[in-house]
Amino acid sequence: MSTLEAPAACAVKPAIAGRRRRIAVNGRVIAPGDIARETQNHPAERPVEAWLAAARALVVRELLLQEAERLAIPAEPAEDAAGRRETDDEARIRGLVEREVATPEASEAEARRIYEASPARFRTPDLYEVSHILLAAPPSDADARTAAEAEARRIAAAARRGADRFAPLAAAFSACPSGQTGGHLGQIGPGQTVPEFERALPGLPVGEVAPDPVETRYGFHVVLVERRIAGRALPFEAVRGAIGAWLAARARHVAVRQYISMLAGRAEIEGIDLAAADGPLVQ
Numbered sequence: 001m002s003t004l005e006a007p008a009a010c011a012v013k014p015a016i017a018g019r020r021r022r023i024a025v026n027g028r029v030i031a032p033g034d035i036a037r038e039t040q041n042h043p044a045e046r047p048v049e050a051w052l053a054a055a056r057a058l059v060v061r062e063l064l065l066q067e068a069e070r071l072a073i074p075a076e077p078a079e080d081a082a083g084r085r086e087t088d089d090e091a092r093i094r095g096l097v098e099r100e101v102a103t104p105e106a107s108e109a110e111a112r113r114i115y116e117a118s119p120a121r122f123r124t125p126d127l128y129e130v131s132h133i134l135l136a137a138p139p140s141d142a143d144a145r146t147a148a149e150a151e152a153r154r155i156a157a158a159a160r161r162g163a164d165r166f167a168p169l170a171a172a173f174s175a176c177p178s179g180q181t182g183g184h185l186g187q188i189g190p191g192q193t194v195p196e197f198e199r200a201l202p203g204l205p206v207g208e209v210a211p212d213p214v215e216t217r218y219g220f221h222v223v224l225v226e227r228r229i230a231g232r233a234l235p236f237e238a239v240r241g242a243i244g245a246w247l248a249a250r251a252r253h254v255a256v257r258q259y260i261s262m263l264a265g266r267a268e269i270e271g272i273d274l275a276a277a278d279g280p281l282v283q
Helices: 012-017 032-041 047-070 088-100 108-117 142-159 163-173 177-181 195-203 236-265
Strands: 127-136 184-188 214-216 219-229
Touching (some): 032 047, 047 088, 088 236, 108 236, 127 142, 127 163, 127 177, 142 163, 142 219, 195 214
Antiparallel strands (some): 214 219
């Protein structure tokens, strides 16, 4: 089993072309064109890294397909709820893994250990009642962003002078339709606003206008967190199934990797070293 060496500094095309050596599993060659097409599924900082990841993925696929062929695993394609149907090769690989890779079932004791070790993971999310005033500015317009931030700071200072000032200021200046209802967004939780706004909420004061505006892709927001409703711990019984599914998925991932390593250890692989892969060999 040989290892691909790192390329010398050069243009992208020669770096990739220089790796068109023979890649084969038990004498069955993987075509360079197939590797090139597979690279789109393996984004990387450098083209050569995407090429290596694609080549390894196709070697793993070939290992599994050859083993399915040896064991005469039939192709019985499944179809998902959206009507997407597996290819015959995907069905054979799934059938092989289901038959040959045993995954131990997680015990209740294991699930409880996970639950007790990470209590913060098993809580309902905090909720916030929020009002805001949006000073809109596109991300690509630096001058507009600077002006919007300055205006947001001026409005925040004005709004902090009295609780009765926020709604009129929202009606006068906010670019959000909520400005016509005092800037009120209602009760919001995870996923209901853009990530940068959501990340800012835990650090804002409650019951007063934040002195500094919150920057998002839409512009700058003057924010009033009216109330924070703390999440609560979920009982073990409510999350036992989810923890068990996570443990089973983790165990299955490890078992599949070990199975692939076993197949690779008894195969003749040319042109690439699977052991050099940093990431998972199969997904």
